[in-house]
Amino acid sequence: MDVLYTAEATARGGREGEVVSDDGVLDLSLTLPKELGGPGGDHTNPEQLFAAGYAACFHSALKRVAGKDKLDVHASSITARVSLGIDGQTFGLAVTLVGRFPELDQAQGRELMEKAHQVCPYSRATRGNIDVQLEVAPHSLL
Numbered sequence: 001m002d003v004l005y006t007a008e009a010t011a012r013g014g015r016e017g018e019v020v021s022d023d024g025v026l027d028l029s030l031t032l033p034k035e036l037g038g039p040g041g042d043h044t045n046p047e048q049l050f051a052a053g054y055a056a057c058f059h060s061a062l063k064r065v066a067g068k069d070k071l072d073v074h075a076s077s078i079t080a081r082v083s084l085g086i087d088g089q090t091f092g093l094a095v096t097l098v099g100r101f102p103e104l105d106q107a108q109g110r111e112l113m114e115k116a117h118q119v120c121p122y123s124r125a126t127r128g129n130i131d132v133q134l135e136v137a138p139h140s141l142l
Contacts (some may be wrong), residue, residue: 015045036084036085047082050093054122055080058097061120066112072103073112094131109136 002056008022013030020027033045034036059078066073080094097117101109113134117123127134 007142016033021050046070047084047093051080051082051095054095054097057122058116058120061123062099062112062116065119069112069115070113071108073101075102076100076104092130094133095126096135098135098137102139106136106138110134 009019009036010022011017011019013031013037014034015030018027018029028049029043032044033047034040040121048091055078058080059076059127062076062078063073066076077100079098079100081098083094086095087091097113099109100111101112104112113136117132117134123132
């Protein structure tokens with residue numbers, strides 16, 4: 001692989017600590033969510049960070065594929081839902097990616113999501129490791 005960019009971040013304190021990028025742009029406190037027995041509050045957690053990164057990367061891949069197919073997706077969005085659960089004796093992740101495409105019908109949106117899933121680096125990295133579901137939001141929910 002020819003490396004184009006390398007991101008670097010450091011975590012201290014685990015799920016109730018902080019994460020900081022090497023350039024200082026990312027500087028966040030982490031808190032265990034209430035659902036996991038923590039206090040919750042106005043801090044983020046690793047699952048939210050992963051969801052944000054996956055959604056952004058997947059949307060970029062989708063826009064690239066749409067451009068090649070000459071599809072208008074200027075008002076589209078991708079929502080990533082990252083779930084943490086127990087998988088046997090260990091913790092595991094599952095992801096649902098939801099596409100919203102006001103400009104496309106359901107079938108076009110689904111096809112575009114499938115194509116993006118083949119080229120998105122996050123999708124490629126997680127393939128075979130975690131369950132990733134693709135959904136297209138009905139137009140009534142846009």
